[in-house]
Amino acid sequence: MNTKLNFLNVRSYWRQSIIALACITIVSCANKEDKTEKVNTADIEVSQVMQAELTAPPHVPTPVGRRQAKKLIVDMEILEEEGEMLNGVSYVYWTFGGSVPGSFIRTRVGDEVEFHLKNHPDNKLPHNIDLHAVNGPGGGAESSFVAPGHEKVFSFKVLNPGLYVYHCATAPVGMHIANGMYGLILVEPEGGLPPVDKEYYIMQGDFYTKGAHGDRGLQSFDMQKAIDEKPDYVVFNGKVGALTGDNAITANVGETVRLFVGNGGPNLVSSFHVIGEIFDKVHVEGGDLVNDNVQTTLIPAGGASIVEFKVDVPGTFIMVDHSIFRAFNKGALGMLKVEGEEDKKIYSGELRDDIYLPEGGGIQAMPESDEVAAKDIPAQSLEEQLKFGKQAYQQTCFACHQAEGQGIPGAFPPLANSDYLNADVDRAIGVVLHGLTGEITVNGEKYNSVMTRQSLSPDEIANVLTYVYHSWGNSKKVITPEMVNKVRNQK
Numbered sequence: 487m488n489t490k491l492n493f494l495n496v497r498s499y500w501r502q503s504i505i506a507l508a509c510i511t512i513v514s515c516a517n518k519e520d521k522t523e524k525v526n527t528a529d530i531e532v533s534q535v536m537q538a539e540l541t542a543p544p545h546v547p548t549p550v551g552r553r554q555a556k557k558l559i560v561d562m563e564i565l566e567e568e569g570e571m572l573n574g575v576s577y578v579y580w581t582f583g584g585s586v587p588g589s590f591i592r593t594r595v596g597d598e599v600e601f602h603l604k605n606h607p608d609n610k611l612p613h614n615i616d617l618h619a620v621n622g623p624g625g626g627a628e629s630s631f632v633a634p635g636h637e638k639v640f641s642f643k644v645l646n647p648g649l650y651v652y653h654c655a656t657a658p659v660g661m662h663i664a665n666g667m668y669g670l671i672l673v674e675p676e677g678g679l680p681p682v683d684k685e686y687y688i689m690q691g692d693f694y695t696k697g698a699h700g701d702r703g704l705q706s707f708d709m710q711k712a713i714d715e716k717p718d719y720v721v722f723n724g725k726v727g728a729l730t731g732d733n734a735i736t737a738n739v740g741e742t743v744r745l746f747v748g749n750g751g752p753n754l755v756s757s758f759h760v761i762g763e764i765f766d767k768v769h770v771e772g773g774d775l776v777n778d779n780v781q782t783t784l785i786p787a788g789g790a791s792i793v794e795f796k797v798d799v800p801g802t803f804i805m806v807d808h809s810i811f812r813a814f815n816k817g818a819l820g821m822l823k824v825e826g827e828e829d830k831k832i833y834s835g836e837l838r839d840d841i842y843l844p845e846g847g848g849i850q851a852m853p854e855s856d857e858v859a860a861k862d863i864p865a866q867s868l869e870e871q872l873k874f875g876k877q878a879y880q881q882t883c884f885a886c887h888q889a890e891g892q893g894i895p896g897a898f899p900p901l902a903n904s905d906y907l908n909a910d911v912d913r914a915i916g917v918v919l920h921g922l923t924g925e926i927t928v929n930g931e932k933y934n935s936v937m938t939r940q941s942l943s944p945d946e947i948a949n950v951l952t953y954v955y956h957s958w959g960n961s962k963k964v965i966t967p968e969m970v971n972k973v974r975n976q977k
């Protein structure tokens with residue numbers, strides 16, 4: 487780093503020293519070297535021809551490792567296909583390669599990509615592709631405009647390492663993107679990214695339907711809602727539940743996970759966060775700048791981010807857009823399931839549940855026998871139970887099970903008309919007392935998720951369940967605090 491010292495020793499203008507300082511603190515002058523590298527990547531020679539491996543989300547192709555730059559053939563087929571946005575809700579997606587987001591393309595700097603864009607003869611519209619990794623007019627859009635039943639071929643050399651979005655740029659551009667026409671292309675540096683244990687591909691998108699969220703049947707695109715930026719769905723990987731339950735991504739304790747996260751938009755910016763994890767590294771905006779120890783990273787519409795973290799303890803880690811109504815009410819929620827040994831040093835789990843009595847009572851242990859707990863609870867009328875139960879429902883259960891108990895298909899089971907709920911009262915009490923995990927079937931649909939233990943008192947549980955049982959076509963059972971205590975004291 488001689489250059490750095492010389493640079494500092496030179497008597498220079500005030501302005502220059504500020505630039506030098508910024509340079510040292512932020513990137514240790516790496517910036518300067520990158521600039522030279524950028525120029526060089528255009529001169530990298532390619533040797534052989536190779537067919538690019540393309541993958542559907544959440545999978546990514548094999549890392550480039552130490553391979554030389556090549557002529558890389560990318561065969562991408564555009565398909566307009568009906569798919570499921572949510573159980574019972576379908577949508578006609580326009581896709582690159584049959585998935586939303588489109589096929590993941592993995593390259594290294596210096597590769598010469600020969601891109602074959604095919605528009606399936608059954609499609610109705612012309613399309614094209616704008617790859618943000620391209621240095622050239624329209625990112626390839628101008629050369630790739632292709633009518634149904636045709637194939638366009640164009641080529642480009644990847645010069646800048648990073649993670650880039652690609653998308654359709656055919657008018658009306660917003661509509662093509664809103665229908666799912668986006669994906670990611672990764673350009674690895676010479677020698678590849680450092681190896682990790684698990685890599686996944688996730689991309690957020692906002693969708694605008696004629697009907698409201700959850701309205702059944704085939705939904706068409708709503709231009710006005712898109713212009714107003716009022717999406718009915720905000721999702722990861724094209725649909726609600728693409729990454730939950732059986733579709734969750736997985737890792738083992740001790741492994742390092744790398745997520746290639748993109749945001750197709752068309753409108754919203756994502757505040758990407760994994761509940762219960764901290765990103766050890768974030769390649770900010772998918773570029774060279776690496777930030778350490780990040781809780782939430784901002785991913786612009788038409789931008790991307792590479793996040794990496796080591797998973798230390800087992801559990802289900804929920805990935806969200808932390809603009810949180812999008813997560814719990816519009817679908818931007820995914821799951822990473824981590825298996826392995828617990829590490830009590832890193833996370834203890836619940837150690838004790840004590841009763842806290844502020845008025846001189848201090849702290850005492852939770853009663854274990856029914857005698858103590860059943861005492862002193864004033865009897866309530868059904869009307870009172872329903873009133874307080876509704877309040878409790880709106881404070882706790884509502885976020886997941888939704889206002890009308892309808893749940894979120896694939897993520898949160900319905901409480902409305904729930905056969906699971908109505909079949910067994912003690913079991914339902916147990917669910918609220920202890921939480922629930924593992925596969926269950928509710929009204930014929932499978933759920934395999936986690937409901938955390940709700941910290942409610944016995945009479946709050948009695949009230950909330952009485953309210954639920956008296957709403958939305960359920961069996962109108964009355965739950966008393968005594969019944970809750972009986973279940974609680976069963977070991």
Ligand SMILES: [Cu+2]
Nearest residue numbers: 613654656662
């Ligand atoms: Cu298009």
